Amino acid sequence: MSARADGGRPELVVVCGLPGVGKTTVAETIRERVDGDPDLLRTDIVRGDVVDDPDYTEAELRRVYDELFSRAATRLARGESVVVDGTFKRAMHRERARDLAADHDARFRLVRVECDEDVVRERIAARTDDASDADFDVYKLYKEEFEPIEDSCTVIDNSGSTAQTRERVIDALY
Structure with missing residues (x-):
């Protein structure tokens, strides 16, 4: 990937939310529209790079996010x-x-992805070729542990089809 062609400020977009809500769908849609052909860094991929057998412990979480931030800082x-x-x-x-x-x-944007729980359960059960190994138990645990977002963010509902979600992202952010 090369530096931004327009010479403008780079952008850091954080796409957050519970496992199975469709963060990657939203992140990929955003990636297609951010100037400079940005990389998409996924904690699921980073986790696989730094942890052999994930247990989703606090120590793992620190290792994963430290590596994620290191990679983002380099870019x-x-x-x-x-x-x-x-x-x-x-x-x-x-x-x-x-x-x-x-x-x-860099410009900063925070995007939270939400999804109906029944849809999340179906999506997690249907996963076959996904970098994420978070199951519905991890979803429930993270739902209890997710700390409130107190600063401004854009919320995207990803309960519908991929096309509907992509349209919501474009309408909300572009």
Whole structure:
């Protein structure tokens, strides 16, 4: 990936939400529209790179997010935009992302993806070829642990079809 062709400020977009809500669908739609052909960094992929057999412990969470932020910082330092896809269930991770963007004079956007629980259950059960190994028990655990978002964010409902979600993203952000 090369630096932004227009020479403008890079952008860091954080796409957050519970497992199975469709963060990656939203993140990919955003990635297609952010200037500079940004990378999409997914915690699911990073987790696979740094943890052999995930248990979703706090220690794992720290390792995954440390690596995610390291990768994002490298790209932002080169003037490249980045879209990150992860639960970001902890407010400190969302704040860390905001600070990272500020440190690199990058525009910051936070997007929360939501979805009806019945749809999440169906989607998780239907997963066959996905980097995420979070099951419905992880969804329920993270639902209890997800810290409220107190700063501004864009909320995308991904309970419908992929086409509907893509349209919602475009309407809300572009």
